Amino acid sequence: MNMKNGTIPTICREVVVIGGGPAGLAAAIAAREAGCGDVLLIERDRILGGILNQCIHDGFGLHTFGEALSGPEYADRYISKFRDLQIEAMEETIVLSLSRDRVIEVSTRGTFQRIEAGAVILAMGCRERTRGAISIPGSRPSGVYTAGAAQNFMNLENIMVGKKACILGSGDIGLIMARRMTLEGATVEAVFEILPYSSGLPRNIQQCLNDYGIPLHLNTTVTGIVGTGRLEGIRVAQVGQDKAPIPETERFVPCDTLLLSVGLIPENELTREAGVDMDAVTGGAVVDDSFMTNVPGIFACGNVLHVHDLVDWVSVEAGEAGKYAACYVQNGSCALPCLIPVKPGDGVRYTLPRKVSGERDFVISLRVAAPWRDRSIVVRSGQREVARRKHMRLHPAEMIRIDLRKESVTGCSSLEVVVE
Numbered sequence: 538m539n540m541k542n543g544t545i546p547t548i549c550r551e552v553v554v555i556g557g558g559p560a561g562l563a564a565a566i567a568a569r570e571a572g573c574g575d576v577l578l579i580e581r582d583r584i585l586g587g588i589l590n591q592c593i594h595d596g597f598g599l600h601t602f603g604e605a606l607s608g609p610e611y612a613d614r615y616i617s618k619f620r621d622l623q624i625e626a627m628e629e630t631i632v633l634s635l636s637r638d639r640v641i642e643v644s645t646r647g648t649f650q651r652i653e654a655g656a657v658i659l660a661m662g663c664r665e666r667t668r669g670a671i672s673i674p675g676s677r678p679s680g681v682y683t684a685g686a687a688q689n690f691m692n693l694e695n696i697m698v699g700k701k702a703c704i705l706g707s708g709d710i711g712l713i714m715a716r717r718m719t720l721e722g723a724t725v726e727a728v729f730e731i732l733p734y735s736s737g738l739p740r741n742i743q744q745c746l747n748d749y750g751i752p753l754h755l756n757t758t759v760t761g762i763v764g765t766g767r768l769e770g771i772r773v774a775q776v777g778q779d780k781a782p783i784p785e786t787e788r789f790v791p792c793d794t795l796l797l798s799v800g801l802i803p804e805n806e807l808t809r810e811a812g813v814d815m816d817a818v819t820g821g822a823v824v825d826d827s828f829m830t831n832v833p834g835i836f837a838c839g840n841v842l843h844v845h846d847l848v849d850w851v852s853v854e855a856g857e858a859g860k861y862a863a864c865y866v867q868n869g870s871c872a873l874p875c876l877i878p879v880k881p882g883d884g885v886r887y888t889l890p891r892k893v894s895g896e897r898d899f900v901i902s903l904r905v906a907a908p909w910r911d912r913s914i915v916v917r918s919g920q921r922e923v924a925r926r927k928h929m930r931l932h933p934a935e936m937i938r939i940d941l942r943k944e945s946v947t948g949c950s951s952l953e954v955v956v957e
Contacts, residue, residue, distance in 0.1 A: 545642065547651040551575035551866045552859075553641060555632055555807065556660035558587020559848050560839025560855040562615040564658045567859030569622045573866060577652070578619075578626045579643060585619070585626060586612035587662055588685070589848065591692045594713055600849035611848060635807045639834050655866035656834045657811075658858055659822070661804040663840040665710075671799055673705075675762030678769070684710040684798040688717070697721060699794025703771055704728045705759045707735040707742070709846070709934070711798020716745035718794075725751050726792055729773055731758040731780055734908050736800075738846060738934050759795070760787055768793050803841045811835055818887040819843040825875040826890050826899040828858035829865070836862050843889055843902070846936045850902070873897065877949055882917075884909070884956025886933065895946045901939045903954055905931045913957045914939065918949035931956065 552573050554565045557580030565578045584590065589597070592608025599605055602614065619626070630645040641652040665683040680699055682690075688710065690696040700723050704711045707730040715725045728746060733755050735742050746753055754773070760782050761772035770791040774782035803821045813830040814823040821842040822830045829836050838858035839851045864870075873894035879901060881888045886906045893899050901916065909931040916924040916939060923945050931937075939954075946952065 545649050545651045547653060549653045549655075550577045551655040552577070552658065552862050553639075553652060553654040553656070554578040554658045554660055554859075555635075555641075556580065556587070556662055556839070556841070557582065557585040557626060557628070558660065558662050558839070559589055559612065559615065559851050560662065560841070561587070561658070561660035562612070562619055563852040563855035564660055564836075564838055564859035564862070565624050566615065566618055566622060567856040568658070568863040569624055569859075571860045571863035573863035576624050578624060579630050579632060579641075580626060580628050581631050583629050585616050585628070591685075591689050592713075593692050594717070597848050600847065601852055608848075615852070632807060635811045637812045637832055654834075656836065656862040658855075658862050659805075659808055659835065659837040659841050660839050660855060660858075661807065661841045663801040663803045663844055666797070666800045666802060668797060670802075671797075673759055673762055675772075676765060678762065678764035678767050680764070680768030680793050681762065681795045682797070684708070684714045684796045687714055687794075687796050691717060691721065697723070698796075699723060699768075699792075701726065701792045702794040702796060703759075703773075703790055703792045704796045704798055706730060706798035706800070707732075707737045707753060708798035708800060709737040709741050711796055712737045712741040712745040714796055714798070715751050716749060719749050719751070723794075725749075726790055727752045727754055729754050729757045729759060731756070731776055734933070736934055737798075739930075739932060758782060762795065763789070768795060771795055801840065801844045803844065805841060808837065808841070813837070816843075816887065816889075816891070819889065823891045824889070826893040826897065827861040827864075827873075828854070828890070829861065833870070834862075834865055836865075843887070846934060850936060850938065854902075877946060877952060879952045879954070882953040882955035884912075885914075885954050888954050893946070893952070895949065896943060898940070898942050901941065901952075901954060903937050903939070904933055904935075905937070905956055906933065908932050909956060915955050915957050916941070917953050917955065918946070918951060921949070923949065923952065 589608035589612040595605040597611035633642045639654040774787040822837040838855040873896045875892040
């Protein structure tokens with residue numbers, strides 16, 4: 538260990554970003570461009586870019602760059618800018634702890650170090666729910682993967698995970714992997730979704746399932762896994778309104794591979810350790826309109842804050858967090874009194890941020906609770922209508938952003954967002 542007399546070496550840094558994916562890269566770049574000369578990014582992998590490195594399909598960057606890029610191409614744009622700005626990165630480094638007073642303990646290839654940060658930006662991303670998280674009964678054969686793990690094997694390791702697959706859950710990664718496996722010569726029997734609607738983006742339903750003749754069975758779930766050494770098949774059944782399987786509808790589907798695409802969980806162990814208030818719906822931190830948590834100097838952005846549908850919005854949001862973190866270390870605070878709470882109302886699952894100052898322009902990000910057509914998203918303060926946005930189609934898989942000027946909330950004591 539890199540220690541003398543049992544003391545861990547300690548250094549001081551102005552802005553420390555935890556996570557080297559799209560959020561961390563954008564936050565670090567924004568902090569440097571906002572005038573902070575001392576920015577450090579910590580990444581546990583050996584390379585920067587995060588999950589984008591295994592996302593070889595295109596569709597990234599349409600909002601940010603005006604063109605469709607693959608995941609590695611999108612990441613490279615930010616990595617190149619990161620390098621051009623000569624921002625320091627500590628790769629292959631694990632963050633062991635984060636305290637409320639912004640003290641970070643890290644391990645880099647067997648050496649230990651303590652970092653005292655002026656501001657910390659949390660950008661650790663999210664992870665997939667596993668079989669254990671949804672408690673599928675049955676044996677434990679090989680051939681059961683999360684969709685992201687299968688994507689990693691195929692796109693980064695050149696390992697084919699199976700020849701006859703089923704997918705549980707219609708999240709975007711699962712849909713993309715249905716197409717990926719088909720293009721590699723596998724047969725995808727079906728995608729099963731417990732909800733009455735897809736949990737992935739409509740464009741992915743069309744491009745990844747419909748275009749390849751892969752059926753999507755809604756209101757259906759996996760009730761059992763069959764096989765010993767290798768997966769032999771799964772039992773599936775339709776579900777009722779209570780999401781419980783209907784026994785008489787159960788059937789056996791032969792397959793050698795099952796991919797799980799059943800949701801993402803923000804990586805917030807460090808966030809909780811630092812004493813940050815958490816949102817029970819998003820699984821991320823509660824933040825204000827500067828992306829600062831209730832703990833002064835600790836900011837959160839990207840999928841560790843709430844799971845996004847497009848990486849472009851991750852980068853935009855992280856850029857704001859980086860700018861405000863730089864302001865915090867330069868001025869002692871970026872905070873304006875945030876006394877206006879923002880809450881979800883009828884038809885809205887969550888809103889972010891949870892409180893705003895009303896003294897600067899801001900964006901409300903939200904997701905609706907169910908699919909609708911020809912509805913409006915309305916922002917209200919009591920009986921006063923602050924904003925109204927008409928939508929031809931609303932879907933829980935799509936994150937909605939509403940830009941608001943500070944003048945529009947002058948005199949408001951609270952804000953509520955509803956579907957009408």
